[in-house]
Amino acid sequence: xxxRLHDAEWWHAAGDAAVCDLCPHGCRIAPGRTGRCGVRMxxxxxxxxxxxxxxxxxxVDPIEKKPLYHFLPGTQTYSLGTLGCNLSCRFCQNYSLxxxxxxxxxxxxxxxxxxxxxxEARRTGCASVALTYNEPTVWAEYGRDIAVAAHAAxxxxxxxxxxFIQPAAAEAFYRQIDAANVDLKAFDDDFYRRLCGARxxxxxxxxxxxxxxxxWLEVTNLVIPGENxxxxxxxxxxxxxxxxxGPDTPLHFSAFFPTHRLTNRPVTPRATLELAARLAAxxxxxxxxxxxxxxxx
Numbered sequence: 220x221x222x223r224l225h226d227a228e229w230w231h232a233a234g235d236a237a238v239c240d241l242c243p244h245g246c247r248i249a250p251g252r253t254g255r256c257g258v259r260m261x262x263x264x265x266x267x268x269x270x271x272x273x274x275x276x277x278x279v280d281p282i283e284k285k286p287l288y289h290f291l292p293g294t295q296t297y298s299l300g301t302l303g304c305n306l307s308c309r310f311c312q313n314y315s316l317x318x319x320x321x322x323x324x325x326x327x328x329x330x331x332x333x334x335x336x337x338x339e340a341r342r343t344g345c346a347s348v349a350l351t352y353n354e355p356t357v358w359a360e361y362g363r364d365i366a367v368a369a370h371a372a373x374x375x376x377x378x379x380x381x382x383f384i385q386p387a388a389a390e391a392f393y394r395q396i397d398a399a400n401v402d403l404k405a406f407d408d409d410f411y412r413r414l415c416g417a418r419x420x421x422x423x424x425x426x427x428x429x430x431x432x433x434x435w436l437e438v439t440n441l442v443i444p445g446e447n448x449x450x451x452x453x454x455x456x457x458x459x460x461x462x463x464x465g466p467d468t469p470l471h472f473s474a475f476f477p478t479h480r481l482t483n484r485p486v487t488p489r490a491t492l493e494l495a496a497r498l499a500a501x502x503x504x505x506x507x508x509x510x511x512x513x514x515x516x
Contacts, residue, residue, distance in 0.1 A: 224326060225271035227259055228360055229388045237266040241388050242305045242356055243421045256357040257320035257418075258303035269321040270358040271303035272330030280351075285379050286471050290398040293345055296377065297340035299353025304506050306381050307416035308404070310443060312479040316353040316499060333361070333368035340374055341343045347375040347397070354386045359392045367396035382425035383417050389428050398435035400471075401426055405440070405447035406456035413465055414446065414481070423459070430464050438469045438471040439510070442480070442487045442495060444475065457502035466503045472496065474511035489515040 230243040239254050240245045246254030248261040258270040277299045285298075301459035302325075304317035311317050341349050348369045352360045355378045366376040375397040383399040384392070393399070402403050403426070404411065408419040429436050438460055442448050458467055472495040492509045497506040 225269040225449055227266040227268040230266040235264055235457045242384050256305045257301045258357050268360050269326050271361040272283050273301050274299040274331055276300045283304045283316050285397055285400050286439055287400055289469050294346035296347045296349040298343040298349040298351045301356055301358045303357045304354040305357055305383055309414045311479050313352055314479045323346055336367040337372040340379040341372055343436050349377045351379040355380055357373045363392055382422040384425055389425055396434055399429055399440055400437045402439050405450055410447055419426055427463055432453040439471040441473045442491055444484050448491050454498045457499040466505050469506040470499055470504055471508045474515040476514050477516055486514055
């Protein structure tokens with residue numbers, strides 16, 4: 220089988236290492252190794268995007284599942300994801316995809332080209348293509364090319380993302396994206412460091428950048444008992460969204476259920492989600508939605 224390696228963008232050389240400039244981790248990647256995302260590899264001094272053209276999951280979903288409630292409501296979206304993630308969330312619901320690491324052997328065989336994705340999206344009656352399931356940032360080159368092909372076919376493109384991306388890469392990538400749901404995991408940097416292996420500020424910067432670029436924006440917060448569910452923390456998150464993103468920004472609060480490496484926390488009580496909704500309304504937010512209510516205790 221032949222191997223076609225796609226050059227990555229957003230990196231620079233440092234001796235024989237490749238320093239990735241895609242996300243705030245800034246991984247310094249030695250030859251033959253991948254960065255923290257598991258899908259960007261230094262091959263003989265150049266950074267390659269191993270996940271390009273190789274989706275690991277493809278489905279047709281309601282757009283509301285992303286969740287996007289106010290962008291093309293009632294339509295279907297052609298959803299795909301690859302492998303890898305630049306966060307290490309202990310509560311990841313798609314950890315089988317997010318924690319996978321790719322090697323050169325995984326880049327063998329035929330690809331699913333961006334133009335083919337656009338054709339399939341039209342054939343299945345979808346109004347959009349969704350970059351989802353794992354973190355689109357780590358396959359940004361593929362996602363960008365999919366967006367170009369989708370737009371040429373008259374389709375919209377949405378991204379479901381953790382928002383942990385460098386500003387220059389975000390500017391280039393999100394100019395091709397029509398709508399995004401950003402997972403604002405907590406309004407607490409310690410939470411991000413302990414449970415996600417990341418930091419809060421880059422996510423806030425991405426949210427403000429998307430608003431400036433005119434990308435349709437919805438925000439999701441997974442409410443985890445004992446971690447990010449205090450009234451003070453929820454109130455601070457709501458006030459920030461209202462002040463920085465605008466009172467009409469849709470905000471989704473979702474119930475947590477034990478999974479992956481965070482199994483010592485209970486399912487989110489319905490009362491906690493209802494409290495979050497009241498706090499959001501008090502902060503002036505006008506579009507508040509509760510998700511996973513069938514799981515809530």
